[in-house]
Amino acid sequence: MTAATELAQALTRAHGAAQGGLVSGALRRVLTLWGVLDIENLDDSFAEYLRLAEPVLAEAKHNSAKAAAGYYDMLRAAEGVPGTSQAGRFLADLVTSGEMELTLGPIGPTYIRKAMADGMTFEQAARAAWVKQSGQMSHSILGGSRDTLAHRIERDDRAIGFQRAPFDRNCCAFCGVLASRGAVYKARGAAITAKNGKRYHTHCRCQPQPVFRAGTPLSDAGQRFHKLYADHGDINEVRRHLDGRTTKNEAEKPSGGSADD
Numbered sequence: 001m002t003a004a005t006e007l008a009q010a011l012t013r014a015h016g017a018a019q020g021g022l023v024s025g026a027l028r029r030v031l032t033l034w035g036v037l038d039i040e041n042l043d044d045s046f047a048e049y050l051r052l053a054e055p056v057l058a059e060a061k062h063n064s065a066k067a068a069a070g071y072y073d074m075l076r077a078a079e080g081v082p083g084t085s086q087a088g089r090f091l092a093d094l095v096t097s098g099e100m101e102l103t104l105g106p107i108g109p110t111y112i113r114k115a116m117a118d119g120m121t122f123e124q125a126a127r128a129a130w131v132k133q134s135g136q137m138s139h140s141i142l143g144g145s146r147d148t149l150a151h152r153i154e155r156d157d158r159a160i161g162f163q164r165a166p167f168d169r170n171c172c173a174f175c176g177v178l179a180s181r182g183a184v185y186k187a188r189g190a191a192i193t194a195k196n197g198k199r200y201h202t203h204c205r206c207q208p209q210p211v212f213r214a215g216t217p218l219s220d221a222g223q224r225f226h227k228l229y230a231d232h233g234d235i236n237e238v239r240r241h242l243d244g245r246t247t248k249n250e251a252e253k254p255s256g257g258s259a260d261d
């Protein structure tokens with residue numbers, strides 16, 4: 001691996017780690033606000049929670065976008081791409097009040113009431129709702145970076161596409177297999193901006209890594225899942241393997257047995 005490639009890999013890992021830090025920092029702050037939730041006054045207290053959480057999320061998303069713009073420029077330089085790319089619109093002005101109500105509302109009071117009707121205590125229901133809230137918020141924060149990167153890639157003639165860069169090699173099979181497929185090229189008409197975001201599930205910590213040349217090595221996770229997929233040939237089999245269940249491969253090859261049926 002060349003020094004330039006190693007630098008590019010290191011920048012991508014650092015970007016992922018920084019994004020993870022932004023998310024956990026913001027979620028820690030919002031979790032303290034989640035405490036205002038009051039069973040006696042669920043709707044009003046939830047509205048109060050949204051009001052308090054909004055600036056925290058807006059700041060985190062802004063920082064996510066800002067870090068992505070810096071990462072893009074550094075990565076581009078590390079890859080030896082001449083010139084500068086069009087900075088374009090800075091995608092930071094993103095958390096509108098409508099957005100929060102739209103995405104967090106349905107997993108708020110309605111969700112909690114339903115869970116309690118199904119037999120959970122308020123504490124259990126609130127905890128389950130928080131898991132959903134935090135997944136949605138992390139998706140929204142990381143959208144700052146993902147959208148910024150997609151936007152830059154799309155408008156940079158020197159960028160040929162992107163590849164999925166999971167946070168680490170222990171990501172889920174869905175993300176790992178996508179990462180193992182390498183670059184998604186702009187020339188193939190892949191929608192980089194509009195549809196890209198929808199492919200990041202909640203609690204997913206992947207980022208799009210801009211690709212400037214053919215032969216860009218896969219991320220660690222991409223390499224790991226490339227091998228897993230080659231060994232098992234099917235994402236469900238990869239999942240079975242990761243869960244420690246018996247895969248078809250193993251079932252067909254009992255140790256010491258012969259396959260003459």
Ligand SMILES: [Zn+2]
Binds near residue numbers: 172201204206
């Ligand atoms: Zn992911």
